[in-house]
Amino acid sequence: MNGIHDMGGMHGMGPIQFEKDEPVFHAPWEGRSFVLNLAVAAWNKWNIDARRYQIELIPPADYLRMSYYERWTERLVQLLLKSGVVTKEEIKNGRAAPGSPKATPPLTADKVHGVFGSAGPASRAAPVTPRFKVGQRVHTRNINPTGHTRLPRYARGKLGTVYLDHGVYVFPDTNAHFLGEKPQHVYSVRFAARELWGEQAAPQDSVYVDMWDDYLEPA
Amino acid sequence: MSTTRRDFLTSAMTAAGAAATSTLSHPEDSEHHREHQAVPSDLSLRVKSLESLLVEKGLVDRSALDALVDTYEHKVGPRNGAKVIAHAWVDPAYKSRLLADATNTIAEFGYGGKQGEHIVVVENTAKVHNLIVCTLCSCYPWSVLGLPPVWYKSAPYRSRAVIEPRGVLREFGLELAEDVEVRVWDSTAELRYLVLPERPSGTENLSEEQLAALITRDAMVGVAKVASPEMGGKP
Numbered sequence: 262m263n264g265i266h267d268m269g270g271m272h273g274m275g276p277i278q279f280e281k282d283e284p285v286f287h288a289p290w291e292g293r294s295f296v297l298n299l300a301v302a303a304w305n306k307w308n309i310d311a312r313r314y315q316i317e318l319i320p321p322a323d324y325l326r327m328s329y330y331e332r333w334t335e336r337l338v339q340l341l342l343k344s345g346v347v348t349k350e351e352i353k354n355g356r357a358a359p360g361s362p363k364a365t366p367p368l369t370a371d372k373v374h375g376v377f378g379s380a381g382p383a384s385r386a387a388p389v390t391p392r393f394k395v396g397q398r399v400h401t402r403n404i405n406p407t408g409h410t411r412l413p414r415y416a417r418g419k420l421g422t423v424y425l426d427h428g429v430y431v432f433p434d435t436n437a438h439f440l441g442e443k444p445q446h447v448y449s450v451r452f453a454a455r456e457l458w459g460e461q462a463a464p465q466d467s468v469y470v471d472m473w474d475d476y477l478e479p480a
Numbered sequence: 481m482s483t484t485r486r487d488f489l490t491s492a493m494t495a496a497g498a499a500a501t502s503t504l505s506h507p508e509d510s511e512h513h514r515e516h517q518a519v520p521s522d523l524s525l526r527v528k529s530l531e532s533l534l535v536e537k538g539l540v541d542r543s544a545l546d547a548l549v550d551t552y553e554h555k556v557g558p559r560n561g562a563k564v565i566a567h568a569w570v571d572p573a574y575k576s577r578l579l580a581d582a583t584n585t586i587a588e589f590g591y592g593g594k595q596g597e598h599i600v601v602v603e604n605t606a607k608v609h610n611l612i613v614c615t616l617c618s619c620y621p622w623s624v625l626g627l628p629p630v631w632y633k634s635a636p637y638r639s640r641a642v643i644e645p646r647g648v649l650r651e652f653g654l655e656l657a658e659d660v661e662v663r664v665w666d667s668t669a670e671l672r673y674l675v676l677p678e679r680p681s682g683t684e685n686l687s688e689e690q691l692a693a694l695i696t697r698d699a700m701v702g703v704a705k706v707a708s709p710e711m712g713g714k715p
Contacts, residue, residue, distance in 0.1 A: 269615030269666065271639040277651045279631045285553045287630075290524040293531055295627075296548035299594075300540040313617055329618070329633050334527055346539065355529030357536045364538035373547040382597040383670035411668045413615055415642065427598070427671055447669045449600075454662075458643055466662040468642050471669035 262407050263414060265321035270415040270458070291330040298337050303368040306344045309383070310437035314409035315339050385444040389429045391474065392446070397423045398480035399450060401472065409437035412476045416468075419456055420480055424469060425449040432473055445474040557626035558697035560591050561674060564624060565700065566692035568601075569679045579603060582674065586624060595672060596623020602665060603676040604702070609660050610675045611649070611702035613641035614667040621672035625697055632701065642666060652703040675700050680708035 268274070286292035302312070315336045316324075324332065341347045351358055393399055403418035404410065411433050425448060432443035450472045454462035534540045564586055568575040578585040582599040586592070599621055602610040614620065615638050620628040631637050640648050645662045649655070656662065665673045677699040683691060686709070698704035 266616055268635055268639040269613075269641075270643040271635075274635040274639045277631050277636050277640070277648060278634065279652070280629070283629050285557075285627055286549075288524065290527040292549045292553065293545065294527045295552070296545045297527070297531060297534065297540060299548055300544055301534065304539070316617065325635065329630065331523060334523070334530070338530065347533065347537065351533055351537075352530070355533050357533065361537065363536075366538055366541040366544065368544045369541050370543035370547040373544055373551060384598060411616060413666065413668060415615075416666075425600075427600075427669070430670055447671070449665075449671070454664075462643075463646065463658070463662065465659075466645065466664075468664045468666060470666045471671055473669070 262317055262409065263405055264317045265324045266317045267414050269413045286330075294330045294334045294337070298333050300366070300368050301337065301341070303366075304346075306346065307340055308431075308436055308439075310409060310431070310433040311439070312336065312340065313433070314437040315343075317409065383431045385429045385431060385442065387429055387444040389445055389474075391426055391448075393423050393426075393448060393474070393477060393479070395423050395426055395448075399423055399448075399472075399477045400480045401450070401476055402478055404476075406434065408434065410434050412472070413470065415457055416452065416470045416472075419452055421450040421452040421456070421470075421472075423448045424451040427471065430473070432475060434473075434475070443475075447474075448472050448477070450477070552627055556622060558624075558695075558700065559692070560589070560626075561621070561624035561697070561700045562692040562695035564589055564591070564674075565676060565695050566688045568676060569691055570688050575676070578676070591623045593623055595619070596621055598671045599624070599674060600665075600671050601674050601676050602663065604678050604705075606678070607660055609649075609656055609662050609702065610673075611641060611645050611662065611664045612667065612673045612675060613638060613664060615639070615642055616666075616668060619667035619672060621674050623672075624674055625700060629697070649703060652698065654704055675702040677702075677706045680706050682708045682710050 286295070298312075316332050318339070319327070319332060319335060327335065338352060342349060342352070348358060351361075357363075399421055401412065401416055401419050401421065404412060405417075427447045427449065429444045430447045432445055435441050435443045448471070449469050452468050452470065454466035454468060455464060457468055531540070531542075531545070535542050564578070567589075568578050574585065578601050582601040583592075583597065586596070586599055604610055613632075618628055618633040620632060637648065642664050645664050646656060667673055677695065679691070680694070683694070686694075694706050694709060696704060696706065699706045
């Protein structure tokens, strides 16, 4: 979707603000929100693409106002509600509805190291033939789906060169909507900075964007 | 930044009932307060309430949550990446393997797992400077750098790194010569990028451990160079 999350090339966001000796979490609630997201993900009720899409659905003004982990909190609540795991009433009260069943958490402390060490990779062994080869000139498609996509606006309808073939990966545009993994090749495509931004960019600079097969057409 | 924009943002935020976006410019010390302490005061309560609900329903285990917080606060972080880079500096064979197949080469150190499943290492030289960004969200190589800093996830960095990388680097104090080629890597897929910075001069006699101590998170994201030790921390 053409949402506020797709920020590449936007103006007006102000200077970069760095903080010396920044802590991992700025308040305990940030850490709790972060790990709640990870722990609930162990139920596999949704995938990483659905999680990203849920953040993109936050209205633009709210998205900009919210801090990072506030978005993560909002996303988790929405996914829990959507999947029917909790009810609005339960979220409001912070208590389980009387008589509701009690589950057994899949993720226990003894498994945390294991989970950390065995994350679910997004690559697939499926024998999919690449449509493009390294060094080939490609055109990115000009698509504007209202659903999830990882083709940023600034890189649509542009001319680039395949730099690397990363192998076969799950396709987010379908996976986010539970429409199948549609495994396909992902390439690193090099775009001259001037192709993307015009004469204002330095002639030798470039931007490399990871692109799924479905985003590309032969040039 | 123009006064008009500042006023607009201030009133917009007041109207929204919350301070704290990352877009206002202010002295470094107060910045973090605005961004992190001025969040709606009920957020901490909201997360507490959500946690107790999920624990009560048996959806999460509290000790697993504690273990996860401990992992991300203490066990992963840029020290992991620094060890990999220092080793690549002293062992040319390791370095070529790292550039050819980073995921498996990094795994030799025991670093892998979440957001480190597919890593690509890109090398800085005297003529090429690499910079990593995720314009769409906040993709970052957790297994070697830990969780990303706020600036990396912020609107200014995400919007500007692809369109004016040299200006962004200047704000980090890094002025690149005109003839240097800048390559920006936008992490739009599940590949995670790590910069192999240039080894600074004057480090020929340092041990691998001493080298690792020089290597910063910022250098591995590409917003800084590794400082030579005799330069007192300035590249």
